[in-house]
Amino acid sequence: MKADYLYPEFEIIRNEALCTKCRLCEKECSNGVHAFLPEKGILIADSAKCVNCMRCVATCPVHAIKIVKSGADFTYNANWTSDVIREIFKQSATGGVLLSSMGNPKPLPVYWDKILINASQVTNPSIDPLREPMETKVFLGKKPSTVMRDEKGKMILNTPPSLELSLPVMFAAMSYGSISYNAHECLARAATELGTFYNTGEGGLHQNFYKYGSSTIVQVASGRFGVHKDYLEAGAAVEIKMGQGAKPGIGGHLPGSKIVDDVSKTRMIPIGSDAISPAPHHDIYSIEDLRQLVFSLKEATDYKKPVFVKVAAVHNIAAIASGIARSGADAIVIDGFRGGTGAAPTRIRDNVGIPVELALAAVDERLRQEGIRNDVSLIVSGSIRSSADVIKAIALGADACYIATAALVSLGCHLCRNCQSGKCNWGIATQRPELVARLDPDEGSERLVKLLTAWKREIKEFMGAMGINSIEALKGNRLMLRGIGLSETELKVLGIKHAGE
Amino acid sequence: MITINASTHDNASLCEMIKQAKDDVKISHCLGERFLGVGLKDRYIEIDGTPGNALGAYLNGGSVKVNGNAQDAVGDTMNAGTIVIYGNAGDAVGYAMRGGKIYIKGNAGYRAGIHIKAYKEKFPVIVIGGRCGSFLGEYQAGGLIIVLGLCKSEKNVTGNFPCTGMHGGRVLIRGDVSKITFPEQVSVGEATEEDMNTAMPYIKEFCSLFGYELSEVLGSAFTAVKPNSANPYKQMYVEN
Incomplete structure (x- = not known):
């Protein structure tokens, strides 16, 4: 044998x-x-x-x-x-080629865990969030530096389009196809109830979910699956996906076996056909080309919706982000090397890209130096696991975070990392009707609401402890952070002092 | 029909005027203005001159006629409607187009028809009268691309690497393809009767639009390029 x-x-x-x-x-x-x-x-x-x-x-x-x-x-x-x-x-x-799913599981440094948060003692009183009002609301989009007034001195309210979030956390892009209909419904309903947003991913928007459009960010990737005028108009914002943290520089490939009836309708491709997203957008080889796609999307949506550009955190991310900020985009999404995926080559997932903590710190610093930080919002993703990670991200310069793995875990994902098989027993990363039915959208959306409600409370506790009553005041406030066990170079990139300094 | 002189407006207000117009629009003196006709779903737009990039992107119906050349990304992610260009078109014409028709009298640049796809009643068609650059029909997932080669040129009818990554639809090329190298994923052969029947309405429309004799166009043999599989990358992975 x-x-x-x-x-x-x-x-x-x-x-x-x-x-x-x-x-x-x-x-x-x-x-x-x-x-x-x-x-x-x-x-x-x-x-x-x-x-x-x-x-x-x-x-x-x-x-x-x-x-x-x-x-x-x-x-x-x-x-x-x-x-x-x-x-x-x-x-x-x-x-x-080895194919894996979910985020990089290797024992590489998690900088979130090497950063500690400050609290007020004696000289600057902390605030009790149970008694005092605490503002966790953020706005994503361009923040004009000047106020225009008419001849009578009245302010002209022509602020660029922006998104209002009740807390600085959104659900990241996961396509219908990579996750199930019920999983999408959970995210859409929870985002609506929470006053935040979920992202369609690159697989189009199911007809039944157009009603959640005001809580939806619609994604446009290189394959342009399901992208048409009504889709662009359905969302509150449009996100151009240039890259993904789990597979920087690599395209997407949803095998034909997962293009079943409803997924086919939403992606607008035939049943059983492979859904291939080329590695680059072949009409974007430069920042100028990116600007063209940003503005063609703005044209198509009458300049009423912010346009995000999502990129993977890679070596030259600061220079890349500077270019994106000048492309007319309203927000930059930086996805770190721990970001999840429904399927990616193992070697790419585990070896390409850089930690989002370092990328974020580098980008925020660069945009400030160039005086263009307020031209864009910064959104980070790629393994935001808790409210503490959110607080640290904001203090490092983010406007908001995207969560995906955390949201799926909330829905029952046990991180077995076999999404690519399409046999998810928890009804999340599957299209088999009998498995999808195991995820109850009523229960799932409620669990997501509870998770983020708890995070919001914790965020307020952190803010209160620091003596800060508005999350905006924490943005880029790196004095609130200290490193522990980090080298001088790491501290320099993060722009923070070592604990005790 | 409303007539607008493009030289007297900036790009943004020109786009806005087209959007606001309740009627068909004729644009004169066009010189590189971008995003004309983006997302339109009805009406007719005629352009004299050279429109800039992303002409008719996300077009959702209606028709656009260009009396001149067009630049890059004509009909990007187009869903329905017709674009007719009485000249040449730049790179990436019909990028990820899902439906509608694009007729080009002259040549097209690189990556013509990249990732075009068909869905149900939606069947995108691109007809190029002259020759085209490299990467024709790259990642093509559906629909029909016809390259007629109705031009005097020493060069091949298509550039290098046509139909790379093709996994749906078909490409028809008129004339000599003996010097063109195709990738492994596609089958290349003489166009069948069925291929020609599918293409005929579009070839006829091309002839009537641009004043060619049908017999002249059909005077040379057509080669059909089709994918070997709808799932060309399936065997490349092992689950880990």
Whole structure:
């Protein structure tokens, strides 16, 4: 018998004393891990098929199942790790490019965790957010530096279009196709209720969701899927996707198998056809070309909607952002190297791009130096995990953050990182109707609202502790941050002092 | 019809006047003004001169006629309608176009018809009377591109790397393609009767628009280029 080089990564352990043979685990697992043997009257598990999404663990009515990392592992080696060996086996067997999903899981520095936040003591009193009004509202768009007045001295209100957010957090771009209809509905409804925005991603906007248009940012990517006049007009803002943190410089590729009926309608491409987004926009090879797309979108929407430009955080991000700020864009979205994805080549995801913390600090500083910081808003994404990350991002210079992975976790994602398979047992990264039905839009949208309501409270606590009662006053306020265990270069790029200084 | 002299207005107000006009519009003295007819869904616009980039981008119906050359990104992400150019067009004509028709009497630049796609009743068509630059029909996902090569040129009818990444639709090229190198993902062969039947209404319309004899255009053989698969990249990945 031919040896299988790939040993199961996980092991399913069933407590036979508890198991009632209800076979729910068998029904719940789209990977076909669990099977009932009638002749023996027992349930068995094929661990090789398990992705550790924990659906069976979570749904087992008697808590009889647990999944553990398989002990059958290669001899320990800090250099030739199990992952490295498994990947070589996979490529040797198939000749394929490794394809992964969700964000970079490698143990690279997380700068958020090496930054500490200040609080007032004695000299500058802190504020109690339970008693005092605290403003978490932000506006995204150009902030004119001069006020125009008519001949009678009255202000002329011709401010450029902007978005009003009740808190500086929005839901980042995830296309219908990469995530399910129900997941989109959860995001759309939660954004509407919260007074913030969600982003369609590059897969168009489902007809049923046009009613949430005032809470929607519509995305235009190189494939221009589902982009037409009504779509552009439906949203509150338009985002041009130039790049994505999980795969900078790489295009998108939604396999034909995921272009099912409704996804096909929304993307406006035939069922079963691959949806290929070329790596660059082939009409954009320069800032001048980008300016042309920014203004053609503004023309198409009568200059009523802000236009965002999303780029991945890469080495020369400060210079790139300076160019984008001069292209006429109203906001720049910087997506860091930990940003999630429905599918990206593993090597690209894990090795290309830079941390968003460093990119943000560099961009904010550069735009200030050039005197164009107020010409654009800065939005950051790429693994914003908590309200603390939001506060740190704002103090580093962001106007707002986008969250995606955090939102999906709120909806039940267990970060098994198998979105590319399309078999998501939690009804999120799948188009199979029976799996999608597992995500209840009523419950899901409520969970998202609760998550961000909690974050908003925490943001107010942070602000109160710092003695700041308006989030705008925290923007770029790097004196509120200190580094811990960072090198001089890291501190210099972040523009912060070391703790104790 | 409303007539506007482009030389007496700035670009932004010219665009605004076209949008506000309730009637068809004739623009004279056009010299590089961008975004003309962006997102229009009805009406007829006729332009004398040379419109600038992104003419008729997101066009959603109606028709645009240019008595002269056009620049880059004509009909970008166009959804419906017709654009007729009595001259040459620049680069990336019909980028990601989903529906409607673009007729060009002369040549087209690089990346003509890049990523055009068809959907249900929407079937985008680009007819280029002369020759075109490199990367014709790159990433083409649907629709029809016809290159007629009705010009005297030493060069090939298309530039280099036509139909790279093509995964839908078809390209018809009139005349000699023996010196053109096509990528692996496409099949290249003599146009079938079915190919020609599909193309005929558009070839006829081209002839009637620009005053060519149908017999002259049909006098040379047509080559059809089609993708080998709708999923050309499927085998390249292994789940990790």
